[in-house]
Amino acid sequence: MQENLRQALEIFIARQAGAERVEISESKLLTGGAVQENWLVKGQIVGGKHAGALDAVIRTDSPSCGVAVSHNRAEEFALLKAAFAAGVTVPEPLWLCVDKAVIGRPFFVMRRVDGTAAGHLLVKDERHGGNRVQLLEQLGMELARIHSIRPPRADLDFLEWYEEAPALHAVNRFRRYLDSHSIPHPTLEWGLRWLERHAPPRGEVALCHRDFRTGNYMVDDKGVTGILDWEFAGWGDPLEDIGWFCAKCWRFGAKAKNREAGGVGDREDFYRGYEKISGRPLDRDLVRYWEVMAHAAWAIIAIQQAERHVSGEEKSLMLALTGHIVPELEYEILTMTEGA
Amino acid sequence: MRDQPTGDLLLETARDLLREEIIPALSGNQRHAALMIANAMAIAMRQLQSGDDAERQELAALQKILSLPESGASLSQSLTDANRQLCRLIREGRADAGKTHDEVRDLLLRTTRHRVSISSPKYLDNPA
Numbered sequence: 159m160q161e162n163l164r165q166a167l168e169i170f171i172a173r174q175a176g177a178e179r180v181e182i183s184e185s186k187l188l189t190g191g192a193v194q195e196n197w198l199v200k201g202q203i204v205g206g207k208h209a210g211a212l213d214a215v216i217r218t219d220s221p222s223c224g225v226a227v228s229h230n231r232a233e234e235f236a237l238l239k240a241a242f243a244a245g246v247t248v249p250e251p252l253w254l255c256v257d258k259a260v261i262g263r264p265f266f267v268m269r270r271v272d273g274t275a276a277g278h279l280l281v282k283d284e285r286h287g288g289n290r291v292q293l294l295e296q297l298g299m300e301l302a303r304i305h306s307i308r309p310p311r312a313d314l315d316f317l318e319w320y321e322e323a324p325a326l327h328a329v330n331r332f333r334r335y336l337d338s339h340s341i342p343h344p345t346l347e348w349g350l351r352w353l354e355r356h357a358p359p360r361g362e363v364a365l366c367h368r369d370f371r372t373g374n375y376m377v378d379d380k381g382v383t384g385i386l387d388w389e390f391a392g393w394g395d396p397l398e399d400i401g402w403f404c405a406k407c408w409r410f411g412a413k414a415k416n417r418e419a420g421g422v423g424d425r426e427d428f429y430r431g432y433e434k435i436s437g438r439p440l441d442r443d444l445v446r447y448w449e450v451m452a453h454a455a456w457a458i459i460a461i462q463q464a465e466r467h468v469s470g471e472e473k474s475l476m477l478a479l480t481g482h483i484v485p486e487l488e489y490e491i492l493t494m495t496e497g498a
Numbered sequence: 499m500r501d502q503p504t505g506d507l508l509l510e511t512a513r514d515l516l517r518e519e520i521i522p523a524l525s526g527n528q529r530h531a532a533l534m535i536a537n538a539m540a541i542a543m544r545q546l547q548s549g550d551d552a553e554r555q556e557l558a559a560l561q562k563i564l565s566l567p568e569s570g571a572s573l574s575q576s577l578t579d580a581n582r583q584l585c586r587l588i589r590e591g592r593a594d595a596g597k598t599h600d601e602v603r604d605l606l607l608r609t610t611r612h613r614v615s616i617s618s619p620k621y622l623d624n625p626a
Contacts, residue, residue: 333589342581345606347588355594475534482541485613486621492610496603 159185159197166260167199167216171267174253178205180212194218194231194389198270215249218265228389232256233316235266237388240314240365246303249384271384277373281410281421287377294423296381298431301403304385305396305436307365314365317392324395325357328451332458339461343484349454349491358395358444366394371408372420400440401448403428407456407487450494457487506546513539544616552612553577559605560584563598 159167159182168180182201197216203209219231229237231254238251249268256264273286280286287293309319320327329350336343336350368390376384402408409421419428429440464481466472503511513536521532553573560580561568564587569576584602587593593602614621 336585342578342585344581344584344588344602345610347585348593348602348606351588351591351594475531475538479534479538479541482617485610485617489610489614489621492603492607496607 163261170255170260171203171212171253175203175208176206177203177208180204182212188215213270214252214267215270216265216267218261219263231264231266234388236313237391238268240307240311241304241385241388244303244307246300247382247384271376273376273378273383275373275376275386277410277421280372280377281412285379287422288380290423291427293377293381294419294427295431297375298428299435300382300385301370301399302432302435304367305364309363309393319393323357323360324363324398325353325451328455329354329357332454335458339465345488345492346454346457349450349488349495352495353451353454356447358447361395363393364396365391366396366399367391368399370399370403372410372422397441397444397448398451400432400445402452404445405449405452406490407453450491453487453491457484460484460487506543509539509543509546513543541617548616556609563601563605
């Protein structure tokens with residue numbers, strides 16, 4: 159990190175923490191998503207009620223532009239605060255800075271959490287995340303706590319509001335995107351028509367994480383240490399998150415029947431944890447509907463990612479290859495809707 | 499006539515060298531990047547090898563289902579146009595039931611299976 163940025167951060171944190179001064183002794187760019195940059199900062203806070211070690215992550219907007227639908231840092235900060243207050247295991251959000259003058263773009267500071275989020279490690283090795291029954295129960299409980307956040311919420315008024323059934327709302331959004339795309343996707347259209355015809359009516363709407371899956375929660379050897387990546391959260395049908403978590407496309411290749419929940423464990427353990435907190439039984443059959451939705455949603459995102467490469471907006475082999483996941487997602491949609 | 503070895507064979511040979519000699523010597527981000535490169539080369543290789551037979555069959559099936567005349571446009575343009583019409587038919591519910599449903603389902607299964615065999619053939623080997 160450049161000297162002037164470090165100093166600007168030290169001054170900002172000292173003011174926010176009511177400290178005498180802050181000394182950053184170590185900073186490092188972490189491998190982050192395509193949408194943001196994450197910096198690890200370590201050092202000392204001298205004086206004030208936060209006095210002691212500074213061990214935090216600075217999350218900034220990426221200098222290149224990101225996915226259009228994702229939240230900005232101020233919004234993500236509000237989501238993290240809401241989740242933290244609802245008892246969800248998240249990195250504690252500390253301070254937000256929307257003033258671009260400080261480091262050139264908005265950012266917030268959150269407490270660092272330990273562990274790994276790498277999906278392929280979690281699926282292979284129980285040392286990451288610990289006992290599978292407990293891990294899955296814990297994940298279910300975490301998700302139910304997220305869904306305990308209900309509208310209306312003045313602090314989350316930036317989230318899109320709509321009156322139609324969440325499933326139909328998603329189908330319409332996907333269709334609008336496909337209409338704007340240069341290549342027709344009849345198999346995806348087939349899936350969307352099925353999703354339209356079988357759409358559940360609007361029930362109680364809750365805060366959905368919208369990317370709650372293996373790879374987006376951090377674990378140590380005992381269990382979950384943090385639910386990450388809140389940039390797609392919005393009001394929706396709680397089952398959307400359940401379907402996303404359990405969908406075959408997010409199992410990292412795990413095939414066993416008792417690994418259908420995120421590729422790491424048994425659905426029933428996950429469901430049990432969820433029901434324990436929500437106090438209501440989950441409709442197992444409807445989860446399957448939302449797994450079809452998950453494949454359609456991921457296919458749309460994959461098409462968008464590939465388009466960023468194809469249009470020249472951001473040349474990247476990773477984005478280019480993501481476009482080649484679309485056929486298997488579409489194949490899965492056909493299999494699920496037609497029993498092929 | 500194209501000079502030998504043709505592009506698909508070049509890709510195959512280059513990819514074998516990458517996998518046998520280069521990737522084992524790499525670690526971390528470089529290894530990850532090299533694996534992505536090998537994967538991209540494999541997709542391109544399979545695409546070249548498969549030619550356009552499957553696409554011609556796809557167009558013929560589309561023309562039958564949609565009662566389209568043979569078009570003078572290029573294969574890719576004809577496929578784009580016909581598939582747009584198919585999308586409209588599906589969205590309007592005209593393939594929800596009956597003979598059209600079955601015909602469209604069979605066409606989509608065939609074409610999607612073919613696309614998977616190009617992009618990620620292992621997916622078809624191991625149905626979970």
